[in-house]
Amino acid sequence: MYDLQHLSKLYRKSGETVRALDDLDFKIAPCEFLVLHGASGSGKTTLLLILGGMLTPSCGTVRCNGVDLYASSRADRNRFRRTAAGFIFQQFHLMPYLTAYDNIRVALALRSGHAHGDIHALAERLGIADRLAHRPGELSVGEQQRVAMARTLICEPDIILADEPTGNLDAANRNIIAECLAEEHRRGRTIVLATHEERLLELGTRTLELDQGRIKESLPRP
Ligand SMILES: Nc1ncnc2c1ncn2[C@@H]1O[C@H](COP(=O)(O)OP(=O)(O)OP(=O)(O)O)[C@@H](O)[C@H]1O
Numbered sequence: 438m439y440d441l442q443h444l445s446k447l448y449r450k451s452g453e454t455v456r457a458l459d460d461l462d463f464k465i466a467p468c469e470f471l472v473l474h475g476a477s478g479s480g481k482t483t484l485l486l487i488l489g490g491m492l493t494p495s496c497g498t499v500r501c502n503g504v505d506l507y508a509s510s511r512a513d514r515n516r517f518r519r520t521a522a523g524f525i526f527q528q529f530h531l532m533p534y535l536t537a538y539d540n541i542r543v544a545l546a547l548r549s550g551h552a553h554g555d556i557h558a559l560a561e562r563l564g565i566a567d568r569l570a571h572r573p574g575e576l577s578v579g580e581q582q583r584v585a586m587a588r589t590l591i592c593e594p595d596i597i598l599a600d601e602p603t604g605n606l607d608a609a610n611r612n613i614i615a616e617c618l619a620e621e622h623r624r625g626r627t628i629v630l631a632t633h634e635e636r637l638l639e640l641g642t643r644t645l646e647l648d649q650g651r652i653k654e655s656l657p658r659p
């Protein structure tokens with residue numbers, strides 16, 4: 438699915454250069470569930486943004502299904518972002534003036550031009566069916582994250598990129614999100630999850646530990 442070669446990302450920060458990713462080479466197979474972990478600042482978010490077509494690397498190539506993401510046109514990359522890859526952020530980025538239902542519906546409309554997904558069935562699965570008429574400000578943090586998750590899943594992306602989706606949540610909500618990601622994996626999606634939570638490591642088919650932008654350890658899981 439993904440083939441990354443000599444991937445580096447440098448940021449300039451107050452006159453200094455930060456090497457967020459340092460010459461990474463690895464592949465992600467279709468239907469793999471890869472869990473990224475490592476200390477704060479090790480490069481997890483940077484890597485997810487690059488995989489999602491949202492951040493241009495400083496050097497190296499990122500191929501997804503044979504297509505060199507950053508050599509393709511901006512329009513092609515936008516299409517990839519809209520259709521193939523779905524992002525779940527720690528900050529939910531919901532539209533505050535729209536209801537939960539409309540937040541999900543807008544995502545679907547933007548993706549396909551017309552709404553056809555079953556929002557109610559998905560909301561049922563995520564336990565937010567009775568919250569759909571509310572705006573984000575009227576929802577708990579856990580409910581907002583589940584709406585954000587629904588907004589991503591309704592578009593049925595082949596690849597799900599999740600950046601600490603349980604970071605702000607209590608145990609019950611964390612379990613709902615974890616179970617939902619596991620279910621998406623069983624349905625054949627490729628998942629890359631960045632997390633600080635030890636107990637989420639076991640969700641993956643492989644864990645990859647980053648340390649200052651380099652791979653410290655890559656372990657398959659049984
Ligand atoms: N836009 C930016 N400009 C400058 N430096 C950045 C930028 N984004 C990230 N960095 C730096 O790049 C490095 C990697 O950051 P990144 O956010 O990818 O780490 P992370 O592993 O996701 O950390 P965390 O676990 O805290 O979310 C850090 O040193 C960070 O300060």
Ligand SMILES: [Mg+2]
Pocket residue numbers: 481482483600
């Ligand atoms: Mg991060």
